[in-house]
Amino acid sequence: MDNTVLLHTCCGPCATHVANALMKEGFEVVLFFYNPNIHPFDEYVKRYESFVEYARYKGLKVETPFAYNPLEFFEWIKEPEERCVRCYEMRLSRTARWAREQGYPFFTTTLTISPYQDLENIFKVGEKVEKRERVVFLKKNFRSGFTESVKISRELGLYRQNYCGCIFSKWEGVKRRIWKSLTGPSSS
Numbered sequence: 029m030d031n032t033v034l035l036h037t038c039c040g041p042c043a044t045h046v047a048n049a050l051m052k053e054g055f056e057v058v059l060f061f062y063n064p065n066i067h068p069f070d071e072y073v074k075r076y077e078s079f080v081e082y083a084r085y086k087g088l089k090v091e092t093p094f095a096y097n098p099l100e101f102f103e104w105i106k107e108p109e110e111r112c113v114r115c116y117e118m119r120l121s122r123t124a125r126w127a128r129e130q131g132y133p134f135f136t137t138t139l140t141i142s143p144y145q146d147l148e149n150i151f152k153v154g155e156k157v158e159k160r161e162r163v164v165f166l167k168k169n170f171r172s173g174f175t176e177s178v179k180i181s182r183e184l185g186l187y188r189q190n191y192c193g194c195i196f197s198k199w200e201g202v203k204r205r206i207w208k209s210l211t212g213p214s215s216s
């Protein structure tokens with residue numbers, strides 16, 4: 029029986045533990061990079077390079093059939109408060125469709141390793157997409173491997189980002205840092 033899983037991969041560091049965990053369970057892993065939510069382009073390139081570096085290191089097959097197009101992200105994001113759910117749906121829809129078209133029986137995502145992501149909504153979106161595309165969604169919580177993923181990516185020297193991906197998450201991070209520096213103990 030074909031046990032290949034198309035793994036939506038947000039970046040190299042998150043793939044480290046997730047790919048290992050899936051392979052330990054007996055899955056063949058194919059890494060799929062589709063993240064038009066990453067802004068700006070130079071950040072996208074850094075994450076893409078860390079993804080390729082990791083895939084080469086592990087000898088894993090990669091699928092990168094879609095060129096970077098940040099407009100796709102903005103077309104998906106209709107309501108600001110639903111931004112992340114729509115972003116999950118954009119990426120998992122494309123992953124599941126590609127899995128179906130290429131004959132991979134399973135799909136899942138590295139997103140569930142991050143303590144900063146909304147696990148419940150990722151699962152809801154995965155199940156919705158599973159029904160629509162008729163490819164099995166592996167509903168897995170990889171969070172227990174987050175610390176290990178940080179350790180492995182440090183050892184391999186993989187680039188690690190400090191914001192989720194989109195321009196809004198970058199802006200929120202900058203605002204937080206500026207506010208902290210203005211209101212912190214040293215500002216008085």
Ligand code: SF4
Binds near residue numbers: 066111113116195
């Ligand atoms: S914060 Fe992250 S998950 Fe949410 S919309 Fe931005 S890139 Fe997507």
